[in-house]
Amino acid sequence: MKAAFKYFFLWLILQVIGAIILALPAYCVSMVAGGAVSDFESVGSDPWFMSVIFLGSELLPLFFFLKMKYARLNFKYDYDFGDLFSNKKLYLCVAVTCVGCMLLNTALAEYTSAYDWETDVLKEIGSMGNNPIGALCICLIGPILEEVVFRGAILRRLLETSWKPWVAILVSAIIFAIAHGNLVQGGAALVLGCAMGCVYYYTRSLWPCIFIHVLNNTTSTVLSWTLAGTPYEDTGAIPIGANVILALAGVVLIYFAVQKIAKMTQNRTPLPPPIELPPMPNYVEEPTHPVE
Numbered sequence: 001m002k003a004a005f006k007y008f009f010l011w012l013i014l015q016v017i018g019a020i021i022l023a024l025p026a027y028c029v030s031m032v033a034g035g036a037v038s039d040f041e042s043v044g045s046d047p048w049f050m051s052v053i054f055l056g057s058e059l060l061p062l063f064f065f066l067k068m069k070y071a072r073l074n075f076k077y078d079y080d081f082g083d084l085f086s087n088k089k090l091y092l093c094v095a096v097t098c099v100g101c102m103l104l105n106t107a108l109a110e111y112t113s114a115y116d117w118e119t120d121v122l123k124e125i126g127s128m129g130n131n132p133i134g135a136l137c138i139c140l141i142g143p144i145l146e147e148v149v150f151r152g153a154i155l156r157r158l159l160e161t162s163w164k165p166w167v168a169i170l171v172s173a174i175i176f177a178i179a180h181g182n183l184v185q186g187g188a189a190l191v192l193g194c195a196m197g198c199v200y201y202y203t204r205s206l207w208p209c210i211f212i213h214v215l216n217n218t219t220s221t222v223l224s225w226t227l228a229g230t231p232y233e234d235t236g237a238i239p240i241g242a243n244v245i246l247a248l249a250g251v252v253l254i255y256f257a258v259q260k261i262a263k264m265t266q267n268r269t270p271l272p273p274p275i276e277l278p279p280m281p282n283y284v285e286e287p288t289h290p291v292e
Helices: 002-032 040-045 047-067 087-109 116-128 132-159 165-179 183-203 207-227 240-264
Strands: none
Touching: 002 047, 002 132, 002 165, 047 132, 087 183, 087 207, 087 240, 132 165, 132 183, 132 207, 165 183, 183 207, 183 240
């Protein structure tokens, strides 16, 4: 448990350091380009400036966690799953999980105005998605970083303890939800964290989790672009009954997709470690001398 919290706080510290490293050059560029940043209070009013800072806060911890081998981005599985398993079936289930997450996010997005400060935070995040750097952070780099930290490092260490797997998955999902810093995103992150935690537990691979996370964030970003300027951009456009149905449908899809993955991987056995062959002898031809 201590290692899990160590990774969490290390992630937070590295995010701050990474943001500071790029803050000064981003500020200079913004001033030269005539951006909206003129003092500290106006930082949040320039999406480009915020996006560059966000980029620094993601790249530094991602590089550090991979460099220190706190998590592994390995394309190969550490298990033999047997005849029931196939990559096509796995990623089909992952796609269904993504659909469930999108339905859940759509239902919860209706209540973003519950607290003014949350609305401001979500608006800043949404504004960053309107420029290439911000979209890259939200849709690709951010999901990879969060999966490396929360599944590849934190959940992996929790699963190595004596805790039951479902407890480790739930704890990591709660930490993941808290990291989002607001109730609206936190609620969706809790369900998403549990789903991706189960997928990681059954496959021991980060790539299916990254696929879910990237597709979920990308769909949310594209949806925000599509709904901009329409009546559905504002909260309250969808009746509460429809939201309940969307949320339940999302949870059901996630549940059955995860159960299918569990069934496909139920016969998993660890692969033996690679055999290290002894080094080849270095034969050196000795010079031949004429017989005297």
